[in-house]
Every structure is written in structure tokens, then in C-alpha cells.
Amino acid sequence: MSAIDAVRQVVGEADAVIARLRAALADPAIVLDPAAAVAVVERVMSAELAARPVVFGGGLVVAPERLGQPLMAWWQAIGAARDVRRLDAGATDGGYVRSYEDLEWYRVPADSGEPHMTGPYVDLLCTDQATLTFTAPLMVDGAFAGVVGADVTVPTFERAVGAALRSAGEGALVVTAEGRVAASTDSSVLVQRRVRDEVLARYDVEHVPGSRLSVAVPRP
Amino acid sequence: MEQPATLARSAVFAPIDEVGRAEAVTARLEEAIVLGMLHPGERLPAEARLAERFGVSPATVREALADLRDRSLVTTQRGRRGGSFVTLDEADRLEAVERRIRALSSAELADLGVHAVAIEGTAATLAAEEASPFEADALARDLASIDFGDELAARRGVGGFHLQVVALSRSVRLAREQVRFQHADGPLLWASLHDAEERIAARAGGERLVAAIRDGDGARARAEVEAACDRAVRWLLEAKRRLG
Numbered sequence: 001m002s003a004i005d006a007v008r009q010v011v012g013e014a015d016a017v018i019a020r021l022r023a024a025l026a027d028p029a030i031v032l033d034p035a036a037a038v039a040v041v042e043r044v045m046s047a048e049l050a051a052r053p054v055v056f057g058g059g060l061v062v063a064p065e066r067l068g069q070p071l072m073a074w075w076q077a078i079g080a081a082r083d084v085r086r087l088d089a090g091a092t093d094g095g096y097v098r099s100y101e102d103l104e105w106y107r108v109p110a111d112s113g114e115p116h117m118t119g120p121y122v123d124l125l126c127t128d129q130a131t132l133t134f135t136a137p138l139m140v141d142g143a144f145a146g147v148v149g150a151d152v153t154v155p156t157f158e159r160a161v162g163a164a165l166r167s168a169g170e171g172a173l174v175v176t177a178e179g180r181v182a183a184s185t186d187s188s189v190l191v192q193r194r195v196r197d198e199v200l201a202r203y204d205v206e207h208v209p210g211s212r213l214s215v216a217v218p219r220p
Numbered sequence: 221m222e223q224p225a226t227l228a229r230s231a232v233f234a235p236i237d238e239v240g241r242a243e244a245v246t247a248r249l250e251e252a253i254v255l256g257m258l259h260p261g262e263r264l265p266a267e268a269r270l271a272e273r274f275g276v277s278p279a280t281v282r283e284a285l286a287d288l289r290d291r292s293l294v295t296t297q298r299g300r301r302g303g304s305f306v307t308l309d310e311a312d313r314l315e316a317v318e319r320r321i322r323a324l325s326s327a328e329l330a331d332l333g334v335h336a337v338a339i340e341g342t343a344a345t346l347a348a349e350e351a352s353p354f355e356a357d358a359l360a361r362d363l364a365s366i367d368f369g370d371e372l373a374a375r376r377g378v379g380g381f382h383l384q385v386v387a388l389s390r391s392v393r394l395a396r397e398q399v400r401f402q403h404a405d406g407p408l409l410w411a412s413l414h415d416a417e418e419r420i421a422a423r424a425g426g427e428r429l430v431a432a433i434r435d436g437d438g439a440r441a442r443a444e445v446e447a448a449c450d451r452a453v454r455w456l457l458e459a460k461r462r463l464g
Contacts, residue, residue: 102358121355122387122395130392178352192390193350 003215004208006164007174010157011211013052014134014150018115020044021060021138021148028140032066038073042086045075048150049084053077054160056127057087058150060138061100063110066145072100074126076151087126100125105133109147113137117212120154120182120192130154130192132182154191158183169217175200177212186218241276245284248274251404253293253308254316259372264294264304317411321460329460332409333453337446339398340386344441347388348433356434359384363426368419375413378422379406385429385445412455421451 001009024044030036041060049055057076064070074087100106103125105118115136123131135149157174161183165172171186179194189195195216203216252258264270267285271278285304288294294304308316321329351359362384366377379402386398412418425448432440 102361104354104358107358108354120390122390122392124383124387124395128392128396130390 001164003161003164003168003172003174004206006161007208007211007213007215010054010152010160011134011208011213013054014058014132014152015210017045017048017052017055017058017150018134018136018148020048021058022136025060025138025148028145031060031062031138031140031145034062034067034069034071037062037071041073042075046084049075049077049082053082054152054156056129056131056151056153056156058148059087060146060148061106062146063144064101066140066143070099071146076126105135105149106147109135109137110144113144117176119176120180123151127151127153132157154182158191165215168215171218173203173216175205175214175216177214182213242280242283242287245270245274245276245281246287248403249284249288250291250293253288253306254313254320258306260306260309260313262306264306266303314414317408318459318463320408321411321456322463324460326457326460329456330453332405332456333449335401335405336409336449336452339394339401340382340449341442341445343386343389343391343394343398344429344433344445345389345438346391347385348436348438348441350390351388351433353434355388356430359388359433360430363423363430366423368423369416371414371419374419374422375407375410378410378413378426381426382406385433388433408456409449409452411459412452415455418451418455422448425451 021041021044024040025031025037030040037060045057045059048058055077057074059072059074061074062071072087075084076087077083078085101110103118104121105116108114108116108118115134118133118135120130120132123129123133126133131154132152133149134152135147137144138146138148161174162185165174165183166185171189173181173186173189173195174183175181175195179197179200181189181191181193181195184191200216203218205214205216207214249258249264258264264285265273267278267281271281274281285294285296288304289296293306293308295307296302296304359381362377362381366381367373368377383395383398383402387395389395410422413422425444429441429444429448432438432444
């Protein structure tokens with residue numbers, strides 16, 4: 001498989017989770033009823049996490065202004081056994097973590113109305129790990145009502161694309177739209193760091209369709 | 221061949237019994253209550269939830285809560301609105317912090333600052349190199365949202381702010397180490413926030429740190445962390461001298 005296809009496959013898994021969540025939450029009555037929304041997300045995520053081992057977790061975050069209260073319905077596959085459990089966001093380190101309205105993966109889709117990929121970053125709220133978070137806005141009655149999303153951890157991403165990336169060329173990288181390294185086969189280029197534009201100019205950069213990622217191969 | 225018995229070796233194979241676990245749970249909760257991470261009047265999570273979070277049996281949690289009740293740190297009420305509530309009042313809390321400052325030597329208090337700089341100084345350098353403009357803005361909003369007029373709010377807010385700085389280093393290990401440090405020692409290190417003047421200085425220092433990160437100036441970011449930790453340690457040493 002080409003590196004482009006390998007990356008596209010991982011992104012496709014996250015996008016598929018998002019599409020399933022969107023479809024299951026199309027009815028406004030469900031999204032704006034906390035008990036119903038939680039039940040639907042649990043059902044979808046249990047099936048999706050079982051079917052898609054590259055996805056660590058995912059779910060729904062409802063806009064507090066639509067519901068009168070914050071609601072995070074997020075399920076994760078924990079450990080090697082991938083036990084599916086609901087994230088206990090309220091119990092995360094005694095209020096040390098900022099509210100999700102100030103987190104990039106919520107704020108950007110909320111402001112732009114467009115899907116977004118955040119990271120790689122250290123996700124203190126959900127995975128406690130270096131993570132790529134894919135999110136998309138959820139519209140209800142034509143207005144923003146929250147985001148649906150899926151997390152892929154950086155170690156999982158590396159395992160999923162590593163072999164294809166190595167065969168793409170010596171020192172090949174996967175970089176994000178902001179020039180951050182999501183996967184690297186070059187020991188002198190560290191994952192998560194940003195590569196400067198003048199450095200990237202020495203690579204052949206090919207965009208992975210439908211994503212915010214590109215495969216960069218050093219020019220001979 | 222049988223290896224010689226040393227203290228370190230015997231500690232490795234010490235039985236992990238439920239008695240020791242109850243003490244560990246008690247110590248963790250006591251620390252959080254005494255240092256103000258858990259507010260007076262706050263309800264603790266239910267026993268089953270605590271057991272799950274700590275990874276111990278419900279019986280162990282019950283034993284720890286009984287111990288905390290004996291020492292008047294929590295009260296337990298029955299019924300639908302029941303649960304275990306934090307009871308320590310502000311005067312008792314301050315006294316407990318003073319006891320801790322007295323119990324630690326000056327060298328140990330100074331070492332707290334060294335540990336803090338080792339984690340957050342390194343993290344701040346990396347954060348300055350790696351943070352995106354969005355992340356720097358979010359960090360500035362974190363700082364701006366802290367109510368430095370109120371001691372408890374300031375202590376909690378400062379903890380969150382420092383953790384975000386460390387997360388921006390993009391080192392998972394440093395972030396986890398900072399969480400561990402803040403749970404164990406952070407509230408003692410930031411005990412200086414008891415003084416209004418120190419809270420004003422903490423806000424100004426935080427603003428300079430955010431500016432350094434935004435400017436991508438790693439050396440300045442590290443220097444700001446060092447200055448803040450130095451100031452906090454000086455306050456602790458001064459408090460120790462005063463308390464005698």
C-alpha cells in the first residue's frame with residue numbers, strides 16, 4: 001500500500017466514525033435530549049470501537065448554549081483488551097483541564113463550521129496521550145449544536161502508517177497543514193515538532209485527499 | 221545464588237496488601253483536603269466510583285473514609301442526598317499547611333523548586349518552540365480567566381495554567397510528571413498564593429511567560445518559570461523562618 005493510501009485509510013476510519021455519529025444524531029430531538037443523546041452515542045461508539053481498532057475513542061460534545069449545560073458523551077477503548085468505557089471528563093484532575101469550549105478541537109469547528117483535525121498534541125482531557133483529534137460540527141435546525149469526533153493516538157497512527165511510510169522513501173514524513181510532524185521515519189525529525197517551511201521545501205510534499213495531512217518525501 | 225537482602229530489594233518485593241492500600245488512599249485524600257484541592261463542603265465521589273478511580277476494592281475505600289472521619293476531615297451522611305463531605309475549615313487548613321512547612325527542612329523546601337523547574341522549565345522551553353498561535357491564545361485566556369482576587373480560585377487556576385504550559389511541550393512524560401507533581405507538591409509550592417501580593421506577582425509572571433511562549437523565546441520562557449519557582453520557594457523559606 002502507498003503511504004498516501006495508508007494515511008487515507010486511518011483518516012477514513014476516523015471520518016467513518018464521525019459520519020455514523022452524524023447520521024445517528026440527525027434528529028434534533030435526540031441531540032437536545034441528554035439521556036437520548038447519551039444512549040445513541042453509546043450504541044454507535046460501542047459498535048465503531050469494536051470495528052475500528054485504530055480509533056481510540058469518540059463521541060459527541062453538545063454546545064452548552066443549546067442545552068443549558070455542558071454534555072460530553074465520549075467513549076474510549078481502554079487497554080490492550082479495548083474495554084469500551086465512557087470518559088469521565090468531570091473527574092479529570094480536579095478542574096485542572098480547561099473547559100472544552102476553549103479547546104482547539106471544539107473551538108475551530110464551532111467557529112468555522114468546517115471539519116478540523118487537531119494535533120498532534122498532548123490530550124489531557126481524553127486520551128492522556130499524544131493524539132490526533134478529528135472533529136466536525138453538528139448542526140441542528142441550521143444552527144451549531146456541538147461537535148462529533150474521533151481520536152487516533154499518535155503511537156497507533158505510527159503503527160498504522162509506519163511500514164508504508166518507510167517504503168515511500170528514505171526519511172519520509174507525514175506532516176499536518178501547520179507543518180507539524182505526525183509520523184516520521186527520519187531519526188533527526190521528531191514527531192510532534194514543527195518543520196520549518198524552508199526545511200519542507202527540500203521535500204516532495206503530496207497532500208492526502210480529504211485530510212489535513214500530507215506525505216513528505218526528501219528529494220534525492 | 222541468593223542475592224544479599226538490601227532495603228531497596230526488600231521494598232521491591234514488599235507485599236501489596238489491602239492495609240497499605242487503604243493508607244495510600246487516606247494519604248492521597250488527606251493531602252488534597254489539607255492543601256485545598258478539595259473544597260470544604262465538597263462531596264466526594266461515591267465509594268464505588270472512588271474504588272474504580274484508585275483501582276482498589278470498595279472495602280479499602282470504606283476503610284480510608286472511616287480513617288478520615290476519625291480525624292474530622294470528612295463527615296458521612298446517609299440517605300439520598302448523602303455521601304462523604306469535606307469538613308476541614310480554612311483555619312484548620314492553614315494550620316495544616318504551616319505544619320507541613322515546619323516539618324520540611326529548608327533544603328527540602330528548596331528542592332521542591334528544583335523539581336518544579338526541572339519539569340516546567342524544560343517544558344516551557346519546548347512550549348515556546350512548538351506552540352501554535354491558537355495554543356498561545358488559549359493559554360492567555362486560561363490565565364485571564366483566573367480570579368487572582370480569591371486564594372482558592374487562584375491556587376486551582378494556577379495549577380491548571382501550569383499544566384497547560386507543560387502540555388504544550390508535547391511531551392507526554394513531562395505532562396504526566398507534572399500531574400503527579402501537582403497532586404503531591406504543587407499546592408505546597410504555591411502556598412505563597414495565600415498573600416494577595418504574591419497573587420499579583422503570579423499573574424504578572426504568568427503574563428510574561430505567555431508572552432515569551434507566544435514570541436517563541438524558549439530561553440525567556442524558562443527564565444520566567446525559574447523566577448516564579450524561586451519566588452515561591454523564597455516565600456516558603458521565609459514562612460518557615462517566621463514560624464520557627
